Amino acid sequence: xxxxxxxxxxxxxxxxxxxxxxxxxxxxxxxxxxxxxxxxxxxxxxxxxxxxxxxxxxxxxxxxxxxxxxxxxxxxxxxxxxxxxxxxxxxxxxxxxxxxxxxxxxxxxxxxxxxxxxxxxxxxxxxxxxxxxxxxxxxxxxxxxxxxxxxxxxxxxxxxxxxxxxxxxxxxxxxxxxxxxxxxxxxxxxxxxxxxxxxxxxxxxxxxxxxxxxxxxxxxxxx
Numbered sequence: 001x002x003x004x005x006x007x008x009x010x011x012x013x014x015x016x017x018x019x020x021x022x023x024x025x026x027x028x029x030x031x032x033x034x035x036x037x038x039x040x041x042x043x044x045x046x047x048x049x050x051x052x053x054x055x056x057x058x059x060x061x062x063x064x065x066x067x068x069x070x071x072x073x074x075x076x077x078x079x080x081x082x083x084x085x086x087x088x089x090x091x092x093x094x095x096x097x098x099x100x101x102x103x104x105x106x107x108x109x110x111x112x113x114x115x116x117x118x119x120x121x122x123x124x125x126x127x128x129x130x131x132x133x134x135x136x137x138x139x140x141x142x143x144x145x146x147x148x149x150x151x152x153x154x155x156x157x158x159x160x161x162x163x164x165x166x167x168x169x170x171x172x173x174x175x176x177x178x179x180x181x182x183x184x185x186x187x188x189x190x191x192x193x194x195x196x197x198x199x200x201x202x203x204x205x206x207x208x209x210x211x212x213x214x215x216x217x218x219x220x221x222x223x
Contacts, residue, residue, distance in 0.1 A: 001026040003048045010202050011048065014056045014085065021084050021111055022052060028107055029075060038075040038103055049203070054169070055081040055144065057199030057207040061167055062140050064088055069138035069159045071123045072146040076104055078169060079142065083108075083116040090115040092138070096122045123155035137161040144169035150181040153188050153212055160214040166190070168210040178210060191215045 002023055003011040015022045029051070030044035043051070055078035062068060062082065066089045070079030073093040083091040093108075093116060095101050101120040108116045119126065141156040141164070149168060156166045170177065178193045185193055191213040197206040 001030055001044075001047065003052075007048050007053065010053055010199075013202055014053060014059070014199070016085075018084050018087070022056075022081070024111060025076070025080060025084055025107065026052060028110065032103065032106075033075050036099060036103060038100060051077055052081055053199070053203045054207050056085045057203055058082065058142065058167055058169065058209055059085050060198055061165075061196065061209065061211070062086060062089060066090075066139040067137075068092070069094060069126075069141045069156075071141060071143045071152075071156050071159070073104060073118075074100055074144075076107055078144050080104070080107055080111075080113070080116070082142070083113045084111065087115065091117070093118045094121055094123055094126055096120060123159065127158045137164065139164045141166045142169070143167075148181065149177040149193070149210060150184040150188075153181070153185050153190055157188055157190055157212065157214050162214055162216070164214050166210075166212040166214070168212070170195075170208050170210050172208065174208045174210050185212055189214055189216045 011019055026047050029039055030047055033039045058078055059082055068082060068089050068091045071094050073079045073095040079091050079093045093104050101118050104118045138159055141160045143152055143156055146152055152168055174195050194211045196209045196211055198209055199206045
């Protein structure tokens with residue numbers, strides 16, 4: 001499952017020396033991932049452009065040696081992709097469904113991703129000090145195709161350090177979502193959301209990411 005010839009330069013640029021590992025992950029996705037229902041049957045033909053390259057482009061927003069929390073990891077997009085491309089970062093893959101965490105654990109073992117950890121839980125169960133399983137705050141919290149921006153921020157922002165960021169991978173509706181949910185994000189303790197394009201000049205189309213910085217702690221009202 002090597003990248004198509006037209007996409008190989010982008011894959012080499014973004015994965016570098018880890019491209020062989022990315023190819024091994026692609027093979028797991030299009031075989032076990034499809035068989036076990038983590039990816040649709042039409043996805044193997046677009047595994048590189050729609051999934052792997054779309055996700056790995058986000059690594060340009062992640063600082064060196066960061067702790068990344070990936071919420072709703074599913075088949076590992078973008079969490080596993082980031083762990084493959086960035087051996088300097090530690091990645092915590094948060095996923096509530098058992099069949100998905102089983103797949104993620106197998107991928108982590110097969111690829112030898114010793115800085116990746118799989119946690120079976122919902123995001124709201126993972127807030128440090130708020131209940132098991134405790135693992136500390138992330139410098140960066142990532143999520144892809146999980147929920148509308150207001151709900152996503154409510155789940156992800158509490159997992160970031162103050163000054164840390166949520167990176168929400170979105171589609172062309174990102175600007176509309178930001179306009180619709182800017183006030184809610186502010187109430188949740190987030191700064192002004194910023195729409196960023198990643199991989200410009202390398203992949204087409206670039207990856208659209210909404211960045212939200214945690215500027216303060218949001219305190220829920222008691223019921």
